[in-house]
Amino acid sequence: MHHSERDQPPIRELYDQYVLPTYARFPLCLARGEGSRVWDEAGREYLDFGAGIAVCSLGHAHPRLTEAISRQARTLGHTSNLYYTRPQGELAQRLVELVGVPGRCFFCNSGAEANEALYKLARRFGNLTSTGGRHEVITFHQSFHGRTLASIAATGQEKVRKGFEPLTPGFVQAVYNDLASVESVATERTAAVLLEPIQGESGIVPATAKFLCGLRRLCDARGWLLMFDEVQCGLGRTGDWCGWRSLGAPEVEPDAVSWAKGMAGSFPMGAIWVRDRPVTMHTGEAARLGDLYGPGSHGTTFGGNPLGCAAALATLDTITDEGLLAHAAEVGAFALEQLRGIGSSLIGEVRGVGLMIGVELDARTVSDTALGKSERAPSLQLVDCLQAAGLLAVPAGTHVMRWLPALNVTRTEVERAVAILKRVLAEV
Ligand SMILES: Cc1ncc(COP(=O)(O)O)c(C=O)c1O
Incomplete structure (x- = not known):
């Protein structure tokens, strides 16, 4: 059966009925991506700092990768x-x-x-x-x-x-x-x-x-x-x-x-x-x-x-x-420096090597905020808030937020992500 775009059922219904519930998914249905940006079905744009959990090294839809896959698929x-x-x-x-x-x-x-x-x-x-x-x-x-x-x-x-x-x-x-x-x-x-x-x-x-x-x-x-x-x-x-x-x-x-x-x-x-x-x-x-x-x-x-x-x-x-090893090291160091400079009491330690970065929430200070007042782990709630603000990140454990962006993520994108995190932390 084919559905026209207009009579597509809500995605949650398809999953609830046909997909085993092994994942507690974030309420977001992604439809396309380009570089470090992705768009949901409604056309809302997000900065993608999860990259499919460290998978999309070149970002989304890199022309060289799509060309190589389609050429090989034809061959x-x-x-x-x-x-x-x-x-x-x-x-x-x-x-x-x-x-x-x-x-x-x-x-x-x-x-x-x-x-x-x-x-x-x-x-x-x-x-x-x-x-x-x-x-x-x-x-x-x-x-x-x-x-x-x-x-x-x-x-x-x-x-x-x-x-x-x-x-x-x-x-x-x-x-x-x-x-x-x-x-x-x-x-x-x-x-x-x-x-x-x-x-x-x-x-x-x-x-x-x-x-x-x-x-x-x-x-x-x-x-x-x-x-x-x-x-x-x-x-x-x-x-x-x-x-x-x-x-x-x-x-x-x-x-x-x-x-x-x-x-x-x-x-x-x-x-x-x-x-x-x-x-x-x-x-x-x-x-x-x-x-x-x-x-x-x-x-x-x-x-x-x-x-x-x-x-x-x-x-x-x-x-x-594209020189992405040196780029990942340099932009990663820049991101660490920017994150350490946020100066929020909610941030405990910021750790990272290259573009594998973890921001640990301070368990004590976070317990007094909205992030610490529910059954849901603070790391998950922070990721929820970032998503609402247009940034995709990945939780790690109960108190760490991970950034694993594409290796070609730009300094400007890092600055935008840091600004979003800073704003979200100020708001909670
Ligand atoms: C260090 C490490 N090893 C193994 C795995 C498992 O990989 P996969 O999910 O592709 O089976 C993961 C996935 O997150 C990982 O981070």
Whole structure:
């Protein structure tokens, strides 16, 4: 059945009747976007500082991305991984080059799926390099790794697990930025440590350089893999291709990394990179880490299809050609400075690396305002107020508002967003 524009049912009715209620959505139906601006169905304009939760790296409808996707769609959209296709090979080369350390990639469709590939790599590694079998992965409190059964066990937040027990075994959480805590949860079955170099969902919390260096040393000493979940902080967001290199310990290199979100600029895409490092099997045989993923060991139908890879290549090339790494670092620093200058007593800490920015509300002062006087978390209420004022932001935890704008967001747009936030904070 086709509806003419005039007899379209209200969008809420369609969702209420036909879409499972997994999300408490904001009351806004977005219809189109351009750069860092989006419009709702009624034609009202918003400044988009969420970018689809750190996905639209080039903003909306970037001509180079739309052209690459439509050209590839006209040529060859999907083949499965039974065959070779040029875009996948070229994208893998591009990703290995931007990490700058020899390695190889596997392609999938989302962040959770990329992390699944890391957990399976850790188990494969642990089980093939020890006689007793090692399968445990150490992750961290307040982490977020996705919504699959294994990822909710990896994620150090009770709220994502409730009602889905029993949890997938093999994950244990330590305190973030606390090396002694990592040692205290380790066992003879530990195979790997997985962390977000900058925790995103729980409020933009970066790992310290000292912690990263300590983890690398510990992993080397104990024969564990060090794996980084760069789903949110990777591929340009921090002003560097590699989020972990923005944290003051550029000498630390991981054994494996997961990516998704901004990777293909809006096309659903994920990947992992696995370092080319030697491993010794329990049989005494020498191998390369990536070879533990031999033919038949892992797979996915859609992963790395030509359409997604063309979108990712266009995204990464545009970031390079438009100088968006340096731009993200510079505009991000400008945004931090502007936010810190707001001088509202409601703002606690302002944290950020590049264009991954968190504004933490002060729990004490906020409790006396309209934002602190309802069941709804203050972060959500602030985002509601910003939306009403024409700015889209993303909540993180109960007290943090996140800005994850497109990497090509302008200084003027940042100034406009800061002015909106300032006005909203003054009004509540
Ligand atoms: C650090 C991190 N890892 C994994 C995920 C899961 O990614 P996806 O939602 O694409 O499965 C997210 C999503 O927010 C994330 O921020």
